[in-house]
Amino acid sequence: MKSPVSLTRPVRTGDAPRRISILGATGSVGTSTVDVILGRPGAFEVEAVTAGTRAAELAEIAIRLKARIAVVADPSCHGALVEALAGTGIAAAAGEAALIEAAARPVDLVVAAIVGAAGLAPTMAAIEAGSDIALANKECLVCAGSLFLGRAEAAGVHVLPVDSEHNAIFQALEAENMPAVRSITITASGGPFRSWTREAMQRASVAEALNHPRWSMGPKITIDSATMMNKGLEVIEAHHLFGLDADRLEVVVHPQSVVHGWITYADGSILAQLGAADMRIPIAHCLAWPRRYATETKPFDLVSIGTLTFEKPDLERFPALALARGALSGGDRATNILNAANEVAVDAFLKGGIGFLDIAACVAETLDRLAGGSGLPDIDSVAAALAVDGEGRRVARAVLGGRRALRTG
Numbered sequence: 001m002k003s004p005v006s007l008t009r010p011v012r013t014g015d016a017p018r019r020i021s022i023l024g025a026t027g028s029v030g031t032s033t034v035d036v037i038l039g040r041p042g043a044f045e046v047e048a049v050t051a052g053t054r055a056a057e058l059a060e061i062a063i064r065l066k067a068r069i070a071v072v073a074d075p076s077c078h079g080a081l082v083e084a085l086a087g088t089g090i091a092a093a094a095g096e097a098a099l100i101e102a103a104a105r106p107v108d109l110v111v112a113a114i115v116g117a118a119g120l121a122p123t124m125a126a127i128e129a130g131s132d133i134a135l136a137n138k139e140c141l142v143c144a145g146s147l148f149l150g151r152a153e154a155a156g157v158h159v160l161p162v163d164s165e166h167n168a169i170f171q172a173l174e175a176e177n178m179p180a181v182r183s184i185t186i187t188a189s190g191g192p193f194r195s196w197t198r199e200a201m202q203r204a205s206v207a208e209a210l211n212h213p214r215w216s217m218g219p220k221i222t223i224d225s226a227t228m229m230n231k232g233l234e235v236i237e238a239h240h241l242f243g244l245d246a247d248r249l250e251v252v253v254h255p256q257s258v259v260h261g262w263i264t265y266a267d268g269s270i271l272a273q274l275g276a277a278d279m280r281i282p283i284a285h286c287l288a289w290p291r292r293y294a295t296e297t298k299p300f301d302l303v304s305i306g307t308l309t310f311e312k313p314d315l316e317r318f319p320a321l322a323l324a325r326g327a328l329s330g331g332d333r334a335t336n337i338l339n340a341a342n343e344v345a346v347d348a349f350l351k352g353g354i355g356f357l358d359i360a361a362c363v364a365e366t367l368d369r370l371a372g373g374s375g376l377p378d379i380d381s382v383a384a385a386l387a388v389d390g391e392g393r394r395v396a397r398a399v400l401g402g403r404r405a406l407r408t409g
């Protein structure tokens, strides 16, 4: 098993503030990161904060964190950002190039919390600049995992997993015992439809799918949790981060979301990480690593929780998980297409255009139509990753255009 980049522990001496940037600062992970930073006055100097469109929210965050620059990806939001930051001394910029320039400002750590494949180019720019990465944006690894980690290794940067399950594994992993890892298990809450029938799931409304029982997250990952595509993306993420083949990466449904993941070692020992379903915990772990910070999270009491339960995932009702495993065996191009089709289908579902089960059906059909990947480039550059992503989106939209072909039953 190859070593993940993040296992070489740096020695941190002294208490100089850590220089940090947050990509996707206005989102769910982004604002949890802001909370962690504000809870440690003097521990951080913030260089750049970025958002997609929400200029007013971004300006407020930039002011609270005393950031040097704020960037919105959407150029039409530039005026609003400039106005909101007038007189603060914080630079304002907009557009794709400005976002990449901000991500490439060298800092100690970049929190990569943009949602979707849109996060790939800026996060790669941060890697090329030599900044360590606290990676929430799992789509980077799903779209271009080998390229992403290859570049990180070449640049000598650490990639620290923010995703709670991968952060759990990262915490339980003993670098010197990597060859003795028998398997890695990540848990899934099961989402809002854990006990629903397929018929009920096909009629599920957007509001019902967004009603996650445990985690408060952005809309895309919340729908991914309801389909369990999120867990499929996480198996792909774990494969890249920890260097294990799919047959040693297990998924277990654990509705209480207390145990986030565990490692089974060859001697029969199992090391797990437990904690509240609060993203500030894994974020604080990455921001402090290899140290630990105190957080403001609520006291956690296993006795009052009482019972922890574990189930096998139902692949009939949640086919997305099997689709992701299948794509993983097809390599980076297949997982990139899986992600592109999923982004298109989730967006269509959120806009009320398709039924809930149509999401996985669209992904399956897109993968089928692009099977073999003839004419698509190998993913050896960001441009190639985005070209495959673009083709995946085009085919997924065509699939949705002829929706009667979908096999939702």
Ligand SMILES: NC(=O)c1ccc[n+]([C@@H]2O[C@H](COP(=O)([O-])OP(=O)(O)OC[C@H]3O[C@@H](n4cnc5c(N)ncnc54)[C@H](OP(=O)(O)O)[C@@H]3O)[C@@H](O)[C@H]2O)c1
Pocket (backbone or CB within 6 Å): 023, 024, 025, 026, 027, 028, 029, 030, 050, 051, 052, 053, 054, 055, 073, 112, 113, 114, 115, 116, 118, 136, 137, 138, 139, 162, 163, 164, 215, 216, 217, 218, 219, 220, 221, 279
């Ligand atoms: N939320 C969680 O608890 C959680 C847990 C584990 C992993 N993750 C992963 O972390 C990532 C972020 O998730 P989230 O739930 O925080 O998402 P979110 O709440 O939707 O936030 C997404 C962030 O990305 C920005 N953004 C959206 N489109 C963009 C674009 N085209 N270019 C640049 N910026 C763009 C958004 O800006 P605007 O606000 O302006 O739209 C926002 O700041 C995802 O990859 C997710 O899978 C999330």
